[in-house]
Amino acid sequence: MTIITELCLRRQAFHWSRSESFTIVSNSSAKMKKPYDDFKTIQDLESNPIRSQIIEAFFDRRNFQKDEVGSVDEIGFEEFLTVMSYFRAPSHHITEEQREEIRRAKLRFLFNMHDTDNDGTITLDEYRHVVEELLSRSGALGRETAKGIADAAMLEVASISVGPMAPGEVYEGITFEHFLKILQGLEIETRMNIRFLNMDTTVLCK
């Protein structure tokens, strides 16, 4: 299953790189430059409100599954695939633990998109920033509302994960554990998938 998916990814990436302006000689030696030049050329992404976050995610070491932090300036095909693999659909027959594992990985990816400074918590500022970006296409009033929503959301996390607080107590930010707990109800593993259709991979990937 994994192999097929990766083959498909490879094919997709190949297709993409061919259609866009940068060239690759062979799969493994291709590099994408950090300053987004390559990514910026993608027309379709332009209307995406969280475009920069998506692009950042590709250059974030945390997403390479190598226990590193920080960001890189360029990525190779390996890294590209690794990031893409977060969007794999779970296979049909998996155990509960595997499902949980997949769920964790996917949520981790989303968490990293929130947590821009790598400190393991989403602070109110970071949250607000994300919400603002999300609503950035919603017109002028987005900003104020975004703040309100982010605050309400933060409060929600605080009250659910910590419970009633004493006055003067401060909720530092959302840790990943809280993040998991809050999103219990979201069936992320069934939703955050990309189906790689038209998969005549053996022909195209040669």
Next chain:
Amino acid sequence: MDYIFYLAIFKVLMLCDILFTPGYGENLDIPLKHPDTSSDLSTWSPNEHGAHPDPDKSRLPIFSVNYPRIQIPFEITLWVLLASFAKIGFHVYHKITVWVPESCLLISIGLIVGGIMHSVHEEPPAVLTSNVFFLYMLPSIVFDSGYFMPTRPFFENFGTVLWFAVVGTLWNSIGIGISLYAICQIEVFGVQDINLQENLLYASIISAVEPVAVLTVFEDISIHEQLYIVVFGECLFNDAVTVVLYNLFNHVAELRVVEAGDVFLGIASFFVVGLGGLLFGLLFGFVASFTTRFTGKVKEIEPLIIFLYSYLSYLIAELFAISSIMAIVTCALTMKYYVEENVSQRSCTTIRHVIKMVGSVSETLIFFFLGVVTITTEHEWNWAYILFSILFALLWRGLGILVLTQIINPFRTIPFNYKDQFGLAYGGLRGAVSFALAFTLPDSIGPKKLFITGTIVIIIFTVFIQGITIRPLLKLMNVRKTNRNLETINVEIHKRVGFTVDIIYVSILNYGLILTFFSNAGLKIIIIILNYNNCLVFQLMEHTVAGIEDLCGQWSHYYWKDKFMKFNNQIIRKILIRDNRPESSIVALYKKLELQNAMEILDSMSGDISSPPSPISSHASKSKKILASDVKNMHELLSKNMYKSRQRTMSHTNKHSLPNDVTAKEILIRRHTSLRRSLRAESFHGPKTSQKFFSLPTGQSLNSRLTPGRFASAGDDDAESEMDYASIRSTFRHPQRSMIPLRRPGNLKKVHSSVNVVDEENEKQRIYRSSRSGSSFTGSAHQITHQPHSFSGNISNKGHGSDSKEQKSFSPPNALKHEPQNNSDVQYPLLRRPQ
């Protein structure tokens, strides 16, 4: 005296007449002529009138009865009333409907009524003529389903739904038709006279699947959303396909000789009819939305616009002989989104109520008549044919699901496993539409009686046997459920709301959690626990996935959704929506919630605190103006006081229940007490007390947005009552925390410093009570508003009723005595049933 007696007799006679009049349906078709009413009257009049002869006819009538004039509407009214009584009856004991589907009960009642009619040798009421059914009942049933279709999951599973609805129905009709034709060839069974066309016609009738019973069960056992939506959508579009096929085969069956060319014409017409309906539906949907853009000043006719346009789409589709069901469903689906944004909240509620009401009445009536007709019609019984049609109906349904799922599975992100397939196949009950189609067959069809009998048998078989067993079977098989653990939810609710609920349906929306449960009083309550984080993260995820798909040139669901939303925001909404601001769903949701809350709170406040002329109430009197500008401030307040996660009543998920006003009330009370409290607390203590939860950057206050004017002014005037208020709060603590030394209410300083803690605790306590009382109240919403004997009532009375009284009653010793009493009052709310 004579007259009274005469009147009484007449009433009885009329009732008999209503129950037993044949052919009022025919009268419906030709309402100007009443050929059989007069004869009808004459049939019963001789013997009755003989016993009680008419006094004197030549005089000026002091009292006269003109029954024929009102007969038709009168009878319709009584039939509907009878059916409604039956429905009411079932829900008195909701436990019956949990185990036996409502349709079973309706059919049973119909059977009983039919039995009574049969025993007095009366004709069955010919209520269901083809016109009545196709022009009045079918559109209302279908419009109901179309309008309440959960849009997002529907479009997420659009392909599968269409696949099952169109191909599945074709499969069933053709499969059953041909196999029955094969049976007809066997001489032993004696049905050689039924030709292929008629078999196909019959097959198309019995392949119409009916959702109501199954969906109720699915909801109750909280089955996986995808299964739910596939059954829902399948049933809806399956009706469209069935009716198209029905008309087609009806036409073909009358031809007697079918050529090859006719088959191709039939196939072509199938597509024309279906797609034509779709186009008409879209057209009317958009026109309706566009019209509601301008109804802002004439709110009273807003709902009417919706009904008129959708009905018009149905009629015009009928006019052009294209799929009218398709048209009205598409119309409903298209306009719902835009219309609900344009029309006012009240109109929206009205629309939903009326649609639900008309739809369920039609369905009830059909089931009811099914029962009546079963007993009273002459049946043509052919064991072999009928048994084989049951067998084939089950077989082809099962096979169809099996094969079609295998084909569709590779295209689905989450494929259906075998248990799901069983659920889908076994959920294929036949219902109202099948019966009505069979019953309205033209007389030119030879084996009409046999078809009616067969259809009735299949319906009764599936509705009774499958309908009753599906719940235990699915439970036994442990079919995929929503992945939320019920136990934890219950614990959570218990923790937050304070009472254990018998949750029967939990569905995870993108922005939260819907709980459906029966309250103590037995009413179904639906609550959404709104979860901002879920919503936010979901949106983030959606955008990310769409972005990644863009990256690799992949076009799939999210891609199309993204593109559609863009198109929608840029073009469609600008045309159709009155004050258009392209908003992502969370903002819209957020605003709607906040606005609604603010309005509720302001409304209730202006009602409650009329006696002490505080600035708040004067504000509230011109509330509507303020609202727009103040919403932002309100939501700040609300976000803190909407205890934990937010709750609101849900409007559409359940197919057969409407938004529950009672729940709304309950939550409203909970909120408005908490808000009022905090409003005052807010105004009094100022911004300092509020945000301790966040790690705010220094020098930046969340409350900076709170315009000081309004609340500050409120604070000045309310300062005195505020003290009392604080004291009330502190006294409220005591029952719970008896360990803590009593705090004198006068001790303002101390109260201030601890007010937030107090608030937290009280909130819990209060929520506990108000929700308990609220749930016990569910029988009458009025009671909540008029007789606030619960805790929330206490607060509002004491907090706002009159300040002087408040001071007296809450002088420390009294307060302590009072409190436990109040508690005990509320503790067992069930003991005092709503009067």
